[in-house]
Amino acid sequence: MRELQRALADINAIRSQMALETQFRGYGPRSTAASGLLALLVAGGEAFWQRSHASTAEVFLAVWLTTAVAAASFSILETVIRTRRMHTVLWKQKIQMAIEHFMPSMVVGLMLTVVLDRVAPAQAWMLPGLWQLTFCLGIFASCRFLPRPMFAVGLWYMVTGLVCLAFGGVEHELSPWCMGIPFGIGQLLIAAVLKHGTEHELEEKRA
Numbered sequence: 001m002r003e004l005q006r007a008l009a010d011i012n013a014i015r016s017q018m019a020l021e022t023q024f025r026g027y028g029p030r031s032t033a034a035s036g037l038l039a040l041l042v043a044g045g046e047a048f049w050q051r052s053h054a055s056t057a058e059v060f061l062a063v064w065l066t067t068a069v070a071a072a073s074f075s076i077l078e079t080v081i082r083t084r085r086m087h088t089v090l091w092k093q094k095i096q097m098a099i100e101h102f103m104p105s106m107v108v109g110l111m112l113t114v115v116l117d118r119v120a121p122a123q124a125w126m127l128p129g130l131w132q133l134t135f136c137l138g139i140f141a142s143c144r145f146l147p148r149p150m151f152a153v154g155l156w157y158m159v160t161g162l163v164c165l166a167f168g169g170v171e172h173e174l175s176p177w178c179m180g181i182p183f184g185i186g187q188l189l190i191a192a193v194l195k196h197g198t199e200h201e202l203e204e205k206r207a
Helices: 002-021 029-049 057-086 091-119 121-145 150-171 177-206
Strands: none
Touching (some): 057 121, 121 150, 121 177
16 A cells, blocks of 8 residues: 555656656746737726816725736636647646746735735835846746746836836836736736747747
8 A cells, every 4th residue: 555655656757857857848838928918998088087076005005906907817717728639748836837927926916915005005106116126036936947038027027117117216106007018018928938938939849
């Protein structure tokens, strides 16, 4: 019985190692591009709304957290479907690997949001920049099993996050464009990298 359990454990370890050493093809360019367009549309709508309404941190958080949940829902759905199709044998290990690499940065971003909202609401203007920095950490952590150009996307989010913190500190205002432009362009860049990586892989198989 112990030998059987040890053999099963060895098989799981081998599968986990194989999952780490092969490129993850579960992230879908369609849902990622859609999330980028959604960020730009929401930013435009919020900027138009602010012309005749006073902006508050509560409204800003509600709008962008709802947007993030909607975008993440579509992305998770496409990721699960693609992973099961592209990684038929190792799809569970691939999903677990993606969660382990990206989820910590998302949890940190959520905790920062709760702390600033509860303890220092006057510093809520920092959230867009902090969200971008935590997102870039998730990308950097996932670069090992994604196409190489994804590292440049991580740099994009790092730079935009620092820029938002640097210039946002002048007026201490929550601008919708501090979310729309970085995440809109950033997600479109991710979609382009994923699409190019998939096409390049198919060309290599044909050759």
